[in-house]
Amino acid sequence: MSLGAAESVVRALLVSNDRVTIKQVSEPLLELAAETEVCTSIPSATSLLSIRKFDTVVVDLGLGGQSLTILERVRLSQSNRTTVAFAITDSTRQSAVAFGAGSNFVFERPLSSMSVGRTLRAAYALIVRERLRYFRCPVSIPAAIHRQDADQIRCQALNVSEGGMAVMTPMPLKPGTEVTVQFTIPGQSKEYSTQSEVCWCDEKGRAGLRFLAQSSAQRSQLREWLAQRLEQSLPESVALKFRLTS
Numbered sequence: 001m002s003l004g005a006a007e008s009v010v011r012a013l014l015v016s017n018d019r020v021t022i023k024q025v026s027e028p029l030l031e032l033a034a035e036t037e038v039c040t041s042i043p044s045a046t047s048l049l050s051i052r053k054f055d056t057v058v059v060d061l062g063l064g065g066q067s068l069t070i071l072e073r074v075r076l077s078q079s080n081r082t083t084v085a086f087a088i089t090d091s092t093r094q095s096a097v098a099f100g101a102g103s104n105f106v107f108e109r110p111l112s113s114m115s116v117g118r119t120l121r122a123a124y125a126l127i128v129r130e131r132l133r134y135f136r137c138p139v140s141i142p143a144a145i146h147r148q149d150a151d152q153i154r155c156q157a158l159n160v161s162e163g164g165m166a167v168m169t170p171m172p173l174k175p176g177t178e179v180t181v182q183f184t185i186p187g188q189s190k191e192y193s194t195q196s197e198v199c200w201c202d203e204k205g206r207a208g209l210r211f212l213a214q215s216s217a218q219r220s221q222l223r224e225w226l227a228q229r230l231e232q233s234l235p236e237s238v239a240l241k242f243r244l245t246s
Contacts, residue, residue, distance in 0.1 A: 002178050003088070003108045003137065007069040008027075008055065008095065009033040009034070009128075009131065009230070010029070010032060010033060010034040010035070010055045010127055011034070011037075011052075011053065011054050011056075011131075011235060012034045012035065012036040012037070012054060012055065012056045012057070012058065012140055012220055012235060013036070013037050013040055013045065013048065013049070013052070013054045013056075014029070014036050014038045014058045014060075015038075015039045015040075015042070015045040015057070015058065015059045015060060015061070015063065015067070015070055015165070015195065016038070016040070016058075016059075016060035016088065017040040017041065017060075017063060018060065018061065019089060020058055020208075021062070021111060021149055022038055023109070023113075024111045024112060024113050024116055025058055025088070025111075025116050026115045027036065027113050028113055028117035028120050029120065031117065031129075032120060032121075032124060032172050034055075035108070036084070037054075041063075042063060042064075042066050042067060042070060043163050044055075045047070045059075045070050046069075046070065046073060047202070049070070049073055049077055049080055050077070053077075053079045053080060053184045054080055054083050054225045055083060055087070055127050055128075055130045055131045056084045056086065056123075056127050056130070057070075057074055057080065057083050057084075057085045058061075058085075058086040058087075058088065058107075058203060059071055059085070059086070059087050059098075059103070060065040060086065060087075060088040061087055061088060061089050061090070061098060061212065062088065062090065062095055062123055068097065068098070070189070071085055071087065071098065071101040071102045071103055072102060074102060075102040077153070077185050081131055082130060084104050084105070084126045084127045085102055085103045085104050085105075086103060086104065086105045086106065086107060086108070086119075086123075087099075087101075087106045087107070088108075088109070088111070089107070089108050089109065089165065089198055090108075090109050092107070092108070092154070095108055103121070104126070105119055105122075105123055107119060108168075109138070112240055117232065121222055128230070128237050131230065132223070132226060132227055132230055133162060134161060134162075134163075135161060135162075135226055135229075135230050136159040136161045137159060137160050137226055137229045137230075138158070138164075139158065139159060139160055139162070139186065140155065140156065140157070140158070141156070141157045141179055141186060141228050142155075142157070143155050143156065143157045143165075143167055143182065143183035143186065143197065144181070144182045145169070145173070145179050145180070145182075145209075146179060146180040146181075146182070147177065147179050147230070148178075148182070153171060153173075154170070155167045155168055155172070156168045157183055158206065160183075160185075160222070161226070162198070162212040162219070162222060162223060162226060163210060163211055164196065164208060164209050164211050164216060165181070165183075165208075165211075166205070166206060166207070166208050166211050167181075167207055168200060168204075168205050168206055169205050169206075170205065171173060172201055172205070172207075173198045173201050174198060174199060174201070175198050175199060175200055176197065176198065177196065177197070177198045178196070178197050178198075178212070179195075179196055179197075179198060179209070180193060180194070180195055181193070181194060181196045183210055184220065185221070186225075187226050188221070188225070188226070189204070190221075192218065192221070192222070194211050194212070194213060194214050194218060195211075195212045195213040196209040196210060196211050196212055197209065197210045197212055207229065224240045
């Protein structure tokens with residue numbers, strides 16, 4: 001079951017089979033522009049974690065002893081190990097166990113939408129930072145790829161993220177090839193140049209590049225621009241919270 005915001009930015013997984021709890025948690029998430037996937041069983045949640053990336057995961061330990069394994073699986077997951085995790089607990093002792101299993105925050109019963117919302121707002125900067133970590137910003141800008149002992153390839157950038165970019169090239173690139181990619185970030189004058197590796201390509205001329213070597217100044221420059229672009233995609237009511245917490 002998916003509970004989506006009109007303009008969702010954050011992807012959340014809520015694991016609970018209690019209707020009241022689902023309402024108390026999903027409503028504050030909706031206010032933060034979250035699209036929430038609700039799983040009512042441990043097997044379905046485990047399966048979803050293996051195929052989907054989430055910015056935040058909320059696990060109701062009232063599901064039973066095996067619910068702790070969800071938190072443990074989150075931390076072992078290739079795509080979700082850095083997600084911001086919450087546990088819904090019944091006692092201080094259970095909260096301590098949840099922290100030990102990998103939870104970053106807890107919602108301790110009795111719950112209310114107000115108390116849940118307060119904790120979510122306190123954690124929102126971390127949740128948005130997790131979203132930003134893999135945010136791919138769509139662009140349409142010229143780029144140039146330089147290969148060793150080969151002519152320069154003029155191409156078009158399709159999207160940019162903290163860790164790489166997708167491009168459209170007039171000639172195929174071989175996965176595993178190390179190249180230098182150059183482009184100018186929209187709105188900035190200084191050219192961005194970094195060593196990269198071709199990760200994938202397809203028959204339509206598209207290719208994915210992974211950035212290998214970035215200076216701290218380059219990382220900060222790109223991260224700041226991506227944060228601005230992500231903020232622009234937020235509804236205004238949520239953008240205000242983002243500005244206050246970032």
